[in-house]
Amino acid sequence: MRRGSNLPAVGTYNQTLVLDLIRRSAAGVSRSELAERTGLSAQTLSNVARKLVDEGMVVEGPPIVAGKGKPRTPLQLNPQARYAVGIHLDPAVDTFVLVDMRGTVLAHAEHAPRHTDGPQHLLATLARHANSLLDGAGVHRDRVLGIGVAAPGPIDVARGALLEPPLLPAWHNVTLRDDLRDATGLPVMVEKDVVAAMVGELWVDADQQLSEAMFFYYGAGVGVGLAVDATPVRGRTGNAGDVAHIVVEADGPLCHCGQRGCLGVAVAPERLIAEGVGADVVASPAQLRSMLGDLAQRAVDGDAAVSRVFERTAQSLARAMVIINNLMDADVVVIGGAMWSRIAAAIEPHLRRALAESTEITTTRAITLVGTQLSTDIAALGAACLVLDGAFTARPAGLMITPR
Ligand SMILES: [Zn+2]
Incomplete structure (x- = not known):
């Protein structure tokens, strides 16, 4: 059951709303601009701003003189x-x-x-x-x-x-x-x-490009983080985003679920390595990372057979992305993950082409693939x-x- 708002909660909401606008602007935002963008009255805005300054969350930047009017004092985030x-x-x-x-x-x-x-x-x-x-x-x-x-x-x-x-x-x-x-x-x-x-991507998304987006995470397994209306989708139990059993290859490898060609097994690092080196390998997750990096380097260096392995993997990923895009109408895909950084150079050109050439996209915009804005370890x-x-x-x- 949903109930209405109470006053203390609204205070917190206004405060976080104002802080959110301030922190997304490197140069800072003036009180009058904040009032305009939030729809809050000048008095309410002034109270909220004072509270944020008192708590040390924001600082007043140097006044900006523009035209004949009163100089504007930008409020800036105190990152520390x-x-x-x-x-x-x-x-x-x-x-x-x-x-x-x-x-x-x-x-x-x-x-x-x-x-x-x-x-x-x-x-x-x-x-x-x-x-x-x-x-x-x-x-x-x-x-x-x-x-x-x-x-x-x-x-x-x-x-x-x-x-x-x-x-x-x-x-x-x-x-x-x-x-x-x-x-x-x-x-x-x-x-x-x-x-x-x-x-994390939403937090650093200063331009708010990711209000409807999917984050394709390629690590030891594959999964998708979704954003709808700039809010991460957690689902009822916090376990949304398991895409491992979307079938992307009709004749692909057998999955433990009984189907063939599930995304999880189709794009698994173990499969790439097995096909790249021509033999099954048993390796720890850390060894898999470095083997993937070596394999990607061979593709970048012009090994046509290895390049085809990455091309097929890209096509499988693209198929899953298109299916999810058609379901969610989320046309921005961020891709990253511990294993992805090792293979990005070898696979991304194939992936961009596969997305551009897909005839199955039913939404009205093309799918845009963007790299992660998060340095080091994304998760x-x-x-x-x-x-x-x-x-x-x-x-x-x-x-x-x-x-x-
Ligand atoms: Zn499966």
Whole structure:
């Protein structure tokens, strides 16, 4: 059941709305411009602005003189007002980032997980790495909003737990949110990796090009983060975005689900490598990354047979993108992920061509493929942005009182 807004919640909504406009503008925004863009009265806007300045979230920039009128004082974000930590749990490497309010990475660390460790030991290690990241950066903990964790699904959002991610056996059924909060003393949010990546892209999307978009995440598995009306789509249980069983190749390899040519198996890194080197390989996730990089280099260097492997993979990805585009009418595709960065140079030209030549697009605009705006590890950065987003993005849903 939905109920109307109450006054304190509206205050918060107005505050986050104004802060959102300020932080998306590098030069800052004046009070009069903010009033115009938000529709808030000058008095309300003035109160909101004063509160943001008092809290140290925004600062007044140097006055701008334009024409004969009164000089305008732009309000600018104070990026160091708050910080967030992001952690990406991946089969190959755990990545840790510390970001400021702009999503700028201030500190970054990678640690290879030891899959033989039990959950308690893994948790203690995560907490230690997060703490040492904060200590090393010299950030005051009072300004740290919390820790976001991105993990492969499926997750249990209500309990903040990882269920049974196939590639992270040691993490099965661990109540990560509460356990990591207890170990670090900081609030923790847990999100599926593809959703976190989409949240991160939306956070840094200054021009708001991604209001209807999909984030294709190509890592150890493939998944899609969706945005509708500039809001990440989580779904009922936080597990939206599993596209592994969309059939993209009629005669493709057999999937464990019983179908042939599912996207997950069609574009799996293992398949690319097996076809590229002409033999099945058994490799760890970290080895797969470097083997993919070597394979991509061979294609870039002109190996026609290897190039065809990437071309076929691109066609499979394009087919899935077109199907999702037709369903969502989301014509912008962001693509990235730990494995993608290794193969982008070899595959993106094929992918652009396959999208341009597709005759199955039923929406009225072509599909635009864009690279990620997030440096380093997308999901880790997305996880940190999750914390910022939770605190500082104005969404009408925040106006609702949630019945308990
Ligand atoms: Zn399948």
